Amino acid sequence: MERIKLLLAGAGFMGQKHLKAAQCLDSAFYVGIVDANIKAAQKLGSKYSLNCFSDIEQALEKTKADAVDVCVPTPYHLSTIKHCAEYGAHVLCEKPVSRTIEDALEIKRIADKKNIRIMVAQVLRFWPEYVHAGEIASSGKYGKILSIECKRLSSPPAWNSWIIQPQGGGGAVIDLQIHDMDFVLKLLGKPQSIQSVGRLYKGAVNAVHNKLIYAKEVSVLIESSFLFPESYPFRMFFKIEFEKAILEMDFWRVKGERLKVYPQKGSSYYPVLPGKDAYREEIDYFSKRLIDGEKFNDSPFEESILALKMCLASEKSCLNNQIVMID
Numbered sequence: 001m002e003r004i005k006l007l008l009a010g011a012g013f014m015g016q017k018h019l020k021a022a023q024c025l026d027s028a029f030y031v032g033i034v035d036a037n038i039k040a041a042q043k044l045g046s047k048y049s050l051n052c053f054s055d056i057e058q059a060l061e062k063t064k065a066d067a068v069d070v071c072v073p074t075p076y077h078l079s080t081i082k083h084c085a086e087y088g089a090h091v092l093c094e095k096p097v098s099r100t101i102e103d104a105l106e107i108k109r110i111a112d113k114k115n116i117r118i119m120v121a122q123v124l125r126f127w128p129e130y131v132h133a134g135e136i137a138s139s140g141k142y143g144k145i146l147s148i149e150c151k152r153l154s155s156p157p158a159w160n161s162w163i164i165q166p167q168g169g170g171g172a173v174i175d176l177q178i179h180d181m182d183f184v185l186k187l188l189g190k191p192q193s194i195q196s197v198g199r200l201y202k203g204a205v206n207a208v209h210n211k212l213i214y215a216k217e218v219s220v221l222i223e224s225s226f227l228f229p230e231s232y233p234f235r236m237f238f239k240i241e242f243e244k245a246i247l248e249m250d251f252w253r254v255k256g257e258r259l260k261v262y263p264q265k266g267s268s269y270y271p272v273l274p275g276k277d278a279y280r281e282e283i284d285y286f287s288k289r290l291i292d293g294e295k296f297n298d299s300p301f302e303e304s305i306l307a308l309k310m311c312l313a314s315e316k317s318c319l320n321n322q323i324v325m326i327d
């Protein structure tokens with residue numbers, strides 16, 4: 001099979017995770033690393049014997065990459081993607097697609113104009129426990145969803161300071177909770193409105209509780225925080241109440257027992273899930289869709305914009321103490 005040549009942009013936390021996860025894929029391989037900080041690129045590049053650059057135009061010219069894996073800080077997604085589009089390279093972009101809807105729409109406009117393909121790396125769409133919950137929901141096996149509760153609880157990121165800042169990553173209300181907003185969006189579609197309460201830290205909403213309001217009868221609560229103490233290990237959690245069963249996922253449980261099903265009839269059980277790495281899966285999926293020319297149906301760009309809209313509405317609700325409609 002033809003393999004996609006990937007250029008990694010951004011050698012930080014996520015760039016390192018992607019590169020490690022995607023070793024020995026049949027669908028793609030990395031041909032270089034670009035980072036504004038050449039030392040960061042070189043440190044990572046020496047581990048994987050990759051050419052390193054500090055300038056993206058030069059990196060694209062020299063590596064002849066088919067696609068760029070964009071792992072630079074969120075405020076630089078747009079400028080990085082502009083370079084990719086000028087060169088004609090497709091884009092796998094880390095979430096959130098951008099800090100603002102204006103940037104997201106500009107990214108879409110540029111991609112359409114220059115005929116490049118973009119997928120946002122909404123990793124929960126490839127995370128086995130979350131994928132399984134989606135499959136159960138769409139199968140109708142346990143009836144319809146009555147309620148959902150999601151949590152994503154973390155201490156402030158230790159590896160950078162821009163994520164928790166208002167003009168950087170936008171804080172937990174944007175950077176962290178976009179994962180669960182996107183998960184709920186996939187399960188239930190777009191809510192009508194959102195009511196949120198949050199706590200400011202360093203000028204951004206870094207702890208937030210939300211109620212998502214739907215026309216249909218379903219209750220949805222999401223909590224996200226970057227303000228938990230370091231002594232509290234990172235936790236992601238969901239509980240989905242179906243008509244005929246409860247599904248509960250807790251990242252704190254050992255692998256293989258994280259997702260548990262409690263049916264109304266019969267005993268509880270742990271579904272057997274593929275032990276797949278979600279980051280590897282998303283890079284593989286992106287590369288395969290470039291090869292076969294099929295759409296990114298598992299992670300459509302329009303839904304990544306909608307997930308961002310939901311986060312921005314949550315931020316507005318916190319800041320103005322009001323229910324915010326989602327258009």
Ligand SMILES: NC(=O)c1ccc[n+]([C@@H]2O[C@H](COP(=O)([O-])OP(=O)(O)OC[C@H]3O[C@@H](n4cnc5c(N)ncnc54)[C@H](O)[C@@H]3O)[C@@H](O)[C@H]2O)c1
Binds near residue numbers: 009121160
């Ligand atoms: N999917 C997830 O679970 C997850 C987790 C964390 C971060 N992220 C996302 O990944 C992206 C990167 O976050 P991170 O935590 O890896 O950041 P980071 O700060 O750890 O690393 C960013 C790297 O990009 C480099 N850089 C900065 N501006 C650049 C530019 N204009 N061109 C090239 N390189 C540049 C920096 O020198 C740094 O090495 C963000 O969009 C973030 O929201 C996703």
